[in-house]
Amino acid sequence: MRRAFWLAGAAALALAQPAAAGDTIKIGFVSTFSGPTAVIGKDMRNSFELALDHLGRKMAGKPVEVIYEDDQQKPDIGKQKTEKLVQSDHVDFIVGYIWSNVLLASLKTAVDSQTFLISANAGPSQLAGELCSPYVFSTSWQNDQTPAAMGLYMNQKGVKSVFLIGPNYAAGKDMLAGVKSTFKGQVLGEEYTVWPSQLDFSAELTKARNSKAESIFVFYPGAAGVQFLNQYVQAGIKQQIPLYTAFTIDELSLPLQKDNALGVPGAQEWVHDLPNEQNKKFVEDYRKKYAPARPTYYGAQAYDAAQLINSAVVAVKGDTSKKDAMKAEMEKADFKSLRGSFRYGNNHIPIQNFYLQDVVKDADGQLSLKTVATIVKDNQDNFHDKCPMK
Amino acid sequence: MLLVVEQFLNGLQFGLLLFLLAAGLTLVFGIMDLVNLAHGSLYMMGAYFAATFVAWSGNFIIGILLALGATLLLGIVLEVVALRHLYGRDHLDHVLATFGLILFFNDLVRLVWGPAGLALPLPGWLTVPVQIIPGVFYPAYRLAIISVALAVALMLYIVVMRTRLGMLIRAGASNREMIGALGINIKLLYTLVFGLGAALAGLAGLMEAPILTVQIGMGENILILAFVIIVIGGIGSIRGAFVAAILVGMIDTLGRAFLPDLLRGVLSSAAASTAAPALSSMLIYLLMAIVLVARPEGLFPASRR
Numbered sequence: 299m300r301r302a303f304w305l306a307g308a309a310a311l312a313l314a315q316p317a318a319a320g321d322t323i324k325i326g327f328v329s330t331f332s333g334p335t336a337v338i339g340k341d342m343r344n345s346f347e348l349a350l351d352h353l354g355r356k357m358a359g360k361p362v363e364v365i366y367e368d369d370q371q372k373p374d375i376g377k378q379k380t381e382k383l384v385q386s387d388h389v390d391f392i393v394g395y396i397w398s399n400v401l402l403a404s405l406k407t408a409v410d411s412q413t414f415l416i417s418a419n420a421g422p423s424q425l426a427g428e429l430c431s432p433y434v435f436s437t438s439w440q441n442d443q444t445p446a447a448m449g450l451y452m453n454q455k456g457v458k459s460v461f462l463i464g465p466n467y468a469a470g471k472d473m474l475a476g477v478k479s480t481f482k483g484q485v486l487g488e489e490y491t492v493w494p495s496q497l498d499f500s501a502e503l504t505k506a507r508n509s510k511a512e513s514i515f516v517f518y519p520g521a522a523g524v525q526f527l528n529q530y531v532q533a534g535i536k537q538q539i540p541l542y543t544a545f546t547i548d549e550l551s552l553p554l555q556k557d558n559a560l561g562v563p564g565a566q567e568w569v570h571d572l573p574n575e576q577n578k579k580f581v582e583d584y585r586k587k588y589a590p591a592r593p594t595y596y597g598a599q600a601y602d603a604a605q606l607i608n609s610a611v612v613a614v615k616g617d618t619s620k621k622d623a624m625k626a627e628m629e630k631a632d633f634k635s636l637r638g639s640f641r642y643g644n645n646h647i648p649i650q651n652f653y654l655q656d657v658v659k660d661a662d663g664q665l666s667l668k669t670v671a672t673i674v675k676d677n678q679d680n681f682h683d684k685c686p687m688k
Numbered sequence: 689m690l691l692v693v694e695q696f697l698n699g700l701q702f703g704l705l706l707f708l709l710a711a712g713l714t715l716v717f718g719i720m721d722l723v724n725l726a727h728g729s730l731y732m733m734g735a736y737f738a739a740t741f742v743a744w745s746g747n748f749i750i751g752i753l754l755a756l757g758a759t760l761l762l763g764i765v766l767e768v769v770a771l772r773h774l775y776g777r778d779h780l781d782h783v784l785a786t787f788g789l790i791l792f793f794n795d796l797v798r799l800v801w802g803p804a805g806l807a808l809p810l811p812g813w814l815t816v817p818v819q820i821i822p823g824v825f826y827p828a829y830r831l832a833i834i835s836v837a838l839a840v841a842l843m844l845y846i847v848v849m850r851t852r853l854g855m856l857i858r859a860g861a862s863n864r865e866m867i868g869a870l871g872i873n874i875k876l877l878y879t880l881v882f883g884l885g886a887a888l889a890g891l892a893g894l895m896e897a898p899i900l901t902v903q904i905g906m907g908e909n910i911l912i913l914a915f916v917i918i919v920i921g922g923i924g925s926i927r928g929a930f931v932a933a934i935l936v937g938m939i940d941t942l943g944r945a946f947l948p949d950l951l952r953g954v955l956s957s958a959a960a961s962t963a964a965p966a967l968s969s970m971l972i973y974l975l976m977a978i979v980l981v982a983r984p985e986g987l988f989p990a991s992r993r
Contacts, residue, residue: 334903337804466965488957489948492965495909497900500698500830501945508691521805524901532810532827532899534817554807554901 322363323611323618326383328376328404329394331368335494335520337550338396338596339368342418344588345597346393348580349604351587357608358616365389369400371494376400377407384411390618391416393603396519396596398422398441398468402429409433412621414628416607418600421647422468423475427684430645433621435628437602437635439567440647440679441469442476445517445544447565447652447673449480452513452542454673459484460542461511463502463526465493465518473517473544479680486511497525503533515542523551527558547657549592552665559657559665567648568598568637569655569669576634598636605633645685649678690824695945696938697820701830703937704837708892709910710917710929711844712885718924719860720878722771723782726789727889727914728907730766734759734890735897735906736797739806748811755894756887763886767879775878794904805903808894833895840891841930848926857881861924913940916972920979922986931987936972943968 327346329339343366350362365387369376376395383389384407392408393416395401401420408415409431417425417436426440452460460481464470470490478485486509489502506514514535518526523546530536536558543564552559570581570593580601584593606628613627614620631642640650653669660666713727737758742751770789774782810829817825848854856877859867868874893907900906917936921928947968951960979987 333905334805334901336904340803466962471962488961490961490965491944492969495969496944496965497909498702500701501695501941504691504694504698505945508694521901521903524805524807525899528901529827529899532815532817532829534825534827550804554805556807556809 322361323357323607323616324387324389324391325362325364325607326380326387326389326392327364327366327394328369328379328383328392328400329366330371330396331366332370335371335396338520338594339394341550341591341594341597342394342396342600344591345580345584345593345601346418346604348584348587349601352579352583353604353608357611358614360611360616369395369397371397371400373397373399373403377403380404380407384408384413389413391607393600393607394418395420398472401425402468405429405431405434414607414610414621414624416603418603419596420469421472421679423472423679423681424468426645426647426679427681428686430685430687432625432646432687435606435642435646436648437606438599438648439650440681441472442479442681443677443679444565444567444652445473445476445515446480446680447677448515448542448544448563449477451563451565451654451673452477452515453480453482457481457483457513457542459486459511460513460515461486461506461509461539462488463499463506463514463516464490465496465522466490467493469519470517474515476544477515483512494522497522499526499529500533503529503535507533507535507539511539513540513542515544516546517544519545520551521554523547524554527555527562531558547655547667548596549594549667550596552657552667556665560659562657563670564655565652565673566595566655566667567650567652568595569653569667571667571669572637572653574634574636574638577636577638580636602633602635602637605635606631609633643678643682644687645679645682646687647679647682649676651675652677690821691945693821693824694826695942697826697830697834698945699938699941700934701834701837701937702941703934704834704841705892705896706910706913706917706937707841707930707933708837708888708895710914710921710933711841711926712888713911713914714918714921714924714926714929715857715861715881716885717918719857719864719881720775721864722774723779723786724771724885725783725786725911726766726793727885728911729790729793730759730763730886730889731893731896731907731910732797732902732904733762733793734893735808735902736801736806737890738894738897739808739902740801742808748814752894756890759890759893760883760887763890764879764883766886767882771882772875772878790908797904803904805901808897808902810898814898829898836891836895840888844926853880913972916976918986920976920986922989925986925988928986928988935975939971939975940968943971 329342331339367379391414395417396419398420415434419438421438421440462474464474541562547559547564609632610624610627614623629642640648643649652674654671654673655667656670658668716722716724737755741754745751814829816828818828820826917932921932948964951964
């Protein structure tokens with residue numbers, strides 16, 4: 299009797315196994331779903347789910363299964379979760395990654411197993427350069443690009459000198475290097491803070507003020523951006539030295555930053571008011587489905603990642619074993635991106651526009667982001683020639 | 689020179705804030721022999737209460753006072769409901785139970801207030817910089833933290849050194865069995881001490897809230913520093929906690945402020961700016977190691993058994 303039970307169980311498993319492998323598109327999604335930055339992961343998940351809704355939850359007629367994993371913002375956990383997705387879940391795609399250091403730790407696992415990895419946020423310089431891979435695509439940017447655009451804007455404004463502050467991890471270093479790559483004025487100081495534990499920036503702000511720099515540039519994603527702005531305003535520096543940012547003010551942090559963020563410019567590849575049809579639909583449906591939340595660039599990038607995957611799956615009619623064909627299709631970036639169209643460089647990093655965003659009060663008195671100008675068109679990252687792929 | 693003054697104030701402010709957190713921890717650890725990892729949760733609850741009450745009452749001071757009362761009450765309830773059952777048990781049991789409390793509070797906050805965090809905006813008169821000496825501007829709010837924390841430290845000193853309650857607390861820190869044997873209601877004393885510790889942690893949390901954000905898990909990083917401080921200062925000693933907290937605050941801030949420039953003299957600029965934050969956060973632990981080697985009981989040991 300017992301034996302019959304086991305046999306039946308084994309048979310059921312044997313039946314279930316190939317069915318699961320062939321009939322669904324399996325996607326692993328690694329992001330941060332716990333701790334203070336869980337709001338970012340949640341926004342990415344919301345947008346990804348919305349993209350699946352828009353696709354009828356099917357790609358090339360096959361149902362899509364998404365497995366969400368929490369990296370806890372830690373490189374070691376992110377690597378473990380990636381290994382689990384690749385080795386025991388046998389996913390067809392891995393998406394997500396907010397943090398550059400988490401992505402760098404997880405990269406080898408995905409590449410070695412020839413699983414497609416779509417970074418929906420992190421863009422470490424190594425990924426664009428020597429670590430580029432046929433199996434890795436980005437729907438965001440290379441870290442240096444956005445701050446480099448900010449540097450260009452500061453040149454346009456005639457800023458003569460800057461003091462740079464950022465967190466001491468992979469992305470922080472890329473960001474400050476990005477500003478330096480385009481800013482023509484003098485860099486009077488460069489401070490790195492312990493990431494993610496240091497939340498008090500009094501020592502750095504004091505140094506910035508004493509450096510007599512004409513401007514300050516910071517990169518502080520998530521809650522740290524709220525804290526930095528709080529302290530910047532409380533120290534009275536807002537009246538003395540203007541602030542320029544990248545990834546510090548977004549729809550997640552704005553409700554907490556409030557008036558502190560008014561008039562502080564940032565550079566971004568996507569803003570909610572970009573005038574294209576698919577973006578209007580995304581923003582509208584997101585606000586409807588997840589009210590009162592508002593979508594962010596993190597979410598927009600995750601949405602694009604779902605569209606990119608869909609384009610590849612449709613091109614091979616759902617046969618995800620045809621990796622070369624999927625790669626060739628994804629290189630075309632043939633889908634309607636929320637930021638308008640973009641194309642891929644040889645290293646699978648988007649070549650795209652960067653916009654200047656400002657914080658304004660909208661009609662109902664709520665603080666909101668607004669696209670003010672296009673800073674740079676069709677911008678390609680600085681590391682693509684270090685990538686061996688042609 | 690002016691830079692040094694300002695950084696010195698930054699260090700002092702950070703140290704005093706750490707003192708508030710460490711004072712409660714050292715009392716609870718020293719007197720009740722309870723390892724309370726959930727102390728950071730009380731710090732977080734203080735901040736959440738403050739953000740809620742300030743928004744509700746529309747007045748910063750009233751909101752803060754209500755929040756202080758609420759944290760005190762929460763501490764007392766927590767002691768009576770949960771922690772009372774842990775006395776006399778192994779330290780490992782304390783760690784396990786109070787770690788459970790951290791998870792409990794984090795999820796409670798997530799349920800009640802949501803995962804996104806709250807803001808605690810300051811009233812206008814606290815957001816302006818003040819000129820303390822010609823050429824040195826300092827945020828009014830940080831000055832307020834320094835004065836409140838100093839006042840609380842003084843009050844604690846008077847309570848502990850000059851009152852009957854303080855005498856019992858000190859006696860409890862040196863020999864717990866004996867004061868029980870002398871007919872002191874040790875249960876009530878423990879409840880009071882824990883409530884006091886909770887209120888101090890809550891005060892630290894709500895004062896830090898306008899500088900940082902009010903968010904889940906905000907007490908966990910800073911709790912490690914608080915433990916370092918009570919080890920350096922000597923477990924159970926308020927005076928030790930005070931001296932150690934100021935020391936740690938100064939080392940942390942001055943290290944961050946001046947180490948990069950010092951290192952730049954030796955290393956390349958890029959290497960120095962990367963190494964300096966790592967090194968300055970190590971300095972505190974280095975201090976702890978040295979103190980542990982030279983004076984294993986801390987700088988001001990409370991009990992000599």
